[in-house]
Amino acid sequence: MSEVNVPKLRFREFEGEWVEKELGKISKIKTGNKDTQDKMENGKYPFFVRSNTIERINTYSFDGEAILTAGDGVGVGKVFHYLNTKFDYHQRVYNIHNFDENIFGKYIYYYFADRFYRRVIKLSAKNSVDSVRMDMISKMIIPLPQKPEQQKIANFLTSIDQKIEQLTKKENLLVAYKKGVMQKIFSQEIRFRDENGEVYGDWKITKLSEITKINQGLQIPISERHLEKVSDSFFYITNEFLRKNSDKKYFIKNPPLSVICTKDDILMTRTGNTGQVVTGVDGAFHNNFFKIKYDKSINKDFFVYFLRLKETQNMILRLAGTSTIPDLNHGDFYKLKINLPSKAEQTKIANFLSSIDKKIEQVNRQIEESKGFKKGLLQQMFV
Numbered sequence: 001m002s003e004v005n006v007p008k009l010r011f012r013e014f015e016g017e018w019v020e021k022e023l024g025k026i027s028k029i030k031t032g033n034k035d036t037q038d039k040m041e042n043g044k045y046p047f048f049v050r051s052n053t054i055e056r057i058n059t060y061s062f063d064g065e066a067i068l069t070a071g072d073g074v075g076v077g078k079v080f081h082y083l084n085t086k087f088d089y090h091q092r093v094y095n096i097h098n099f100d101e102n103i104f105g106k107y108i109y110y111y112f113a114d115r116f117y118r119r120v121i122k123l124s125a126k127n128s129v130d131s132v133r134m135d136m137i138s139k140m141i142i143p144l145p146q147k148p149e150q151q152k153i154a155n156f157l158t159s160i161d162q163k164i165e166q167l168t169k170k171e172n173l174l175v176a177y178k179k180g181v182m183q184k185i186f187s188q189e190i191r192f193r194d195e196n197g198e199v200y201g202d203w204k205i206t207k208l209s210e211i212t213k214i215n216q217g218l219q220i221p222i223s224e225r226h227l228e229k230v231s232d233s234f235f236y237i238t239n240e241f242l243r244k245n246s247d248k249k250y251f252i253k254n255p256p257l258s259v260i261c262t263k264d265d266i267l268m269t270r271t272g273n274t275g276q277v278v279t280g281v282d283g284a285f286h287n288n289f290f291k292i293k294y295d296k297s298i299n300k301d302f303f304v305y306f307l308r309l310k311e312t313q314n315m316i317l318r319l320a321g322t323s324t325i326p327d328l329n330h331g332d333f334y335k336l337k338i339n340l341p342s343k344a345e346q347t348k349i350a351n352f353l354s355s356i357d358k359k360i361e362q363v364n365r366q367i368e369e370s371k372g373f374k375k376g377l378l379q380q381m382f383v
Helices: 105-123 134-138 147-186 300-308 310-320 330-335 343-381
Strands: 002-004 018-022 028-031 045-048 054-057 062-070 080-089 093-097 141-144 204-207 212-216 233-237 250-253 266-269 277-279 283-285 289-294 337-340
Touching: 028 134, 062 105, 080 105, 093 134, 105 134, 105 141, 105 147, 147 310, 147 343, 212 330, 266 300, 277 300, 289 300, 300 310, 300 343, 310 330
Parallel strands: 045 080, 233 283
Antiparallel strands: 002 018, 018 141, 028 093, 045 054, 062 080, 062 093, 204 337, 212 289, 233 250, 266 277, 266 289
């Protein structure tokens, strides 16, 4: 045991230096004895495997406070559970339990979940880790204040997690509400009224070939793409742009006018993630995209909601074919039909759905801010 310095951020009522102890000396660690095939749908107890998905099972092999983490697979260093109940767990899931009397278990959970991945990467010869050895956990050094301070830190972080959980539930409810109300709007179960309180006129089924024209993008050789924006270059919109957490951007020079788009245009993927709709982007688009031009009878936002509707997406995928990589061509796109209300009702529908989207975006922003706040605290509240 050795003394260590105090963290940058600390509750005022505490003082004194922290100490370091190996995790295996302040707790017991073991693995489960079940396999994934042992799971039971609607089982009585939670069953922890090597992912964030919690299965169910009709047996339990542990009852009490525990920290669980994946021992191999894609969840290594990324999957953590804290619980105090009856459960069962996979033979390659580690269970950290039986903490010393001067240890607050949830404090260990927060420190372990924040720092363990860095440790396994450091101890691995590769940039990824296939499996966890027992000593990676048991010999991990844990900085420890006195138990009351451990408890205060853990309770504070728990309150942030609870806020994130509440906001996430709120976001999920809004998303579900929007999905349900869109179905009712486009099936005309819900109708909007004009300034005189009268329901707008009948909707008209129209082929997209009558109200739209599409331009296909251009395949630019890799040798002509630039990773940095230069004079007179355009952002090159590819399927890579649609992937979350992708920071790779390409720029190209002198693209044809037909493949240039602005934030007011609608793009849609025709192959790959077929049917994905993109708006609000300036640049030039890849061959995997269509640019959709629509006539004056269409409200852009209403049309985007129509394209993203589950039924429309299902139809797009059927038209794109059943090959390994679906591919939607011009003729198939033009076969799509839209049940079109008057432009005034389109606008009311779009404004209503946009107001829900704004609420979802606001809650999502609060979630991200709370996660960022927690991340900053973890960096400063631990030594």
